[in-house]
Amino acid sequence: MSLKGKVAVVTGSTRGIGRAIAEALIDEEVSVVICSRRQRDVDRTVAACREREKGRVVGIACDVREHGQVQRLIDFAIRELGGLDILVNNAGVAHTASVADLKPEEWHEIIDTNLTGVFYCCHEAIPHLRTRGGGYIVNIGSLAGANAHPMMAAYNASKFGLLGFSEALFQEVRYDGIRVSHIMPGSVETDFSSGKKGWAILPEQIADMVITLLKSPSRTMATRIEMRPTKPSRA
Numbered sequence: 001m002s003l004k005g006k007v008a009v010v011t012g013s014t015r016g017i018g019r020a021i022a023e024a025l026i027d028e029e030v031s032v033v034i035c036s037r038r039q040r041d042v043d044r045t046v047a048a049c050r051e052r053e054k055g056r057v058v059g060i061a062c063d064v065r066e067h068g069q070v071q072r073l074i075d076f077a078i079r080e081l082g083g084l085d086i087l088v089n090n091a092g093v094a095h096t097a098s099v100a101d102l103k104p105e106e107w108h109e110i111i112d113t114n115l116t117g118v119f120y121c122c123h124e125a126i127p128h129l130r131t132r133g134g135g136y137i138v139n140i141g142s143l144a145g146a147n148a149h150p151m152m153a154a155y156n157a158s159k160f161g162l163l164g165f166s167e168a169l170f171q172e173v174r175y176d177g178i179r180v181s182h183i184m185p186g187s188v189e190t191d192f193s194s195g196k197k198g199w200a201i202l203p204e205q206i207a208d209m210v211i212t213l214l215k216s217p218s219r220t221m222a223t224r225i226e227m228r229p230t231k232p233s234r235a
């Protein structure tokens with residue numbers, strides 16, 4: 001199934017997994033909206049992606065924690081690219097600290113980005129996906145959405161919450177022809193966690209999974225996908 005001519009918004013697409021997903025979509029001739037919090041990073045990413053010379057690429061700064069900015073993001077996609085077919089909720093942050101040490105503003109940054117931001121994006125996008133007669137929402141969760149770790153309570157809470165959100169959402173929108181998949185990666189080789197590991201999943205491998213899902217026959221949907229490094233460090 002060809003994705004050519006579809007329109008996608010990928011949140012947090014100036015680096016890491018989101019950037020790899022945006023590039024993979026562009027290579028499939030999808031028109032893509034790039035976004036993250038800083039316009040300078042967005043402009044740089046749009047310029048680099050345009051060199052791929054396939055799908056159209058535009059960009060706008062958007063902090064997914066701000067409902068007004070998310071409204072502006074989705075309006076921008078509709079105005080610039082004529083509609084919306086695919087939403088990839090990828091933007092995410094983490095802080096590693098004990099509950100006693102985690103600052104309240106760090107708690108809010110994690111929950112507001114990883115969970116509330118996804119709600120805002122879906123809330124604004126779903127009416128437009130319905131207008132198109134269907135579409136696809138891919139949420140980037142984490143294995144930390146099913147496995148708790150000390151020093152990660154806020155991140156765990158956000159990703160456990162996101163898993164529940166995704167699974168309620170797919171039941172709500174399936175009869176509108178909107179499919180929802182929730183990808184739960186283990187460690188991925190990005191700036192997110194410090195230091196190059198050598199064994200972690202590559203961002204391009206998450207992007208390949210997204211493309212596989214989008215191209216899968218519309219009669220079925222994979223709702224929860226756990227992706228692990230084959231050979232993580234034994235230590």
Ligand SMILES: NC(=O)c1ccc[n+]([C@@H]2O[C@H](COP(=O)([O-])OP(=O)(O)OC[C@H]3O[C@@H](n4cnc5c(N)ncnc54)[C@H](OP(=O)(O)O)[C@@H]3O)[C@@H](O)[C@H]2O)c1
Pocket residue numbers: 011012013014015016017018035036037038041062063064065090091092093113117140141142143184185186187188189190191192193
């Ligand atoms: N890397 C891993 O090991 C791993 C494993 C499992 C799941 N994940 C999940 O995968 C997703 C992407 O992670 P990554 O490793 O690619 O992280 P990353 O390299 O740090 O990239 C995160 C992206 O999100 C953007 N972002 C952060 N806060 C934002 C906000 N409030 N509004 C809009 N954009 C925002 C960042 O740009 P700015 O900061 O400039 O805004 C950046 O473009 C996250 O949801 C993460 O939880 C990662």
